[in-house]
Amino acid sequence: MKIKVTIILTTLIVIWSCKPSIEETVDLNVQNWIHGSENCEENIEPPIQVVKYNSNTWVLRQNKCTNYEAPFMFLFIGEDKALLMDTGATEEDDIFPLYKIVNKIINDWSEKNGALELIVAHTHKHGDHYAADGQFKGKPNTTIIGLEIENLKNFYNISNWPEEIVNFDLGNRLIKIIPIPGHQASSIAVYDSSTKILLSGDTFYPGRLYVKDWNAFKMSIERLVKFTDDYEVSTILGNHIEMTQTSGVDYPMGTIYQPKEHRLPLSSLDLKELSNALTKLGDKPTKEVHNSFIIYPVD
Template sequence: MAEIIQINKNTWRLEDGFVRFFLLEGKEKSVLIDSGVGSSDAFELAQTITDKEIILLNTHGDVDHISGTGSFSTIYMHESDYNNCGIGHKYPKTSLIKVEDGDVLDLGNRPLRIVHIPGHTIGSIAILDINERVLYAGDSVQKGHIFLFGNHRAPELYLDSLSKLVSLTSEYDYIYASHDEYKLSNDYSIKVKNAWEKVLSGQAIYEDADLFGNKVKSYTLEDCGFYL
């Protein structure tokens, strides 16, 4: 069972040990942003926090973010990850509601803007909580290593996505991450972008590493890094 920690009046983080997900409440509805790795009961869990209607919105389709999908009848996410990550096969009773770059979901006096940021996965999105000035960035901006190897990744698109997040820094003060430290200041997206540019230009060194049976290049630049 994930540990529920209240961040402020209408925002909670749910910590399941490996990954973090979030519940945001508006005047009319609530949204669960992701559902962790071991929370197949995510809907029931969210109901213990809010009595408003609850929708599920996924930052991306990696297995550690989607365990509660089957407890909802619909899921909001980018179509690319829904298809590439086989969500329809894994959860045949849950249907897709597509979200795209620029869409705004309003929870009732709490608008959330979708920002498409392909890289970590092709269908990764960030969610800008406009009034609260917080960016939920999934696994695309975090302390520690960001996975960019394997299927359904798009490292060739990642720099443009980071540039997009940097261009939006006047609209958010904090980034809430899914792994490692939960609260990062907005300039952390600049730090990740600078680090990624060093990797792309060949200025960063790497070590060979074995990750879940994959041979990867592990780049570490201060407190951020990448697995390629």
């Protein structure tokens, strides 16, 4: 009997030890973000909020008192490379010390895990997403990807823009690059195969979805929906929050204090809601308000 019990216990220990560990992550659905102040002269929040999502993933948000856009930025670290998506809306490092913060995260990581090359990339070519690029220019082990479609095609080796989805390896961490023009011509989505996070830039987020090219936007959303059908997606993260906690109500452009913001994450179901709405609207660019986003054509 003792032998049987010992064998059973040994087997259970082996099975348990072979189970993949489930890494703790921050629940972004309930994460509190810095959201500005009624009087920015009295604001005491940091210029950049840093949230460690897990051991090798960070979400950063710019303080609305440095720029009302308050964009989010994302840092993914692999075994060989780190990928920073976007550099925010403010150029000056004394107001917005993005390089200093990112460099510290990478240095702390490198002390334990080895040196990394930093890749600075962008979800699209709008000023509130590349303003701090200059802070990274000339820095060691750092590459800044250009903002034009040709820059993206060359760096990521995309031969068939915008239909082709390509892989970009950070070192045992595969990133997928998905062209999604429509909001802006060189817009991309980014999928992290490790966390299953899908970054959607300004193409899809809880706010006003500014559509420059209606037909391209519709096709890009269809492409994203198909992607979420083919791959597991844990959450969809855009670059801004403009909606309030009241369904269909947004904060006006230029707002510097948003105490009751919509949560940042959206879901695959939200994305399909957008896709279905665009299909029903047809070929005519039309503004339409939804609970968590607003379709907002622009000239």
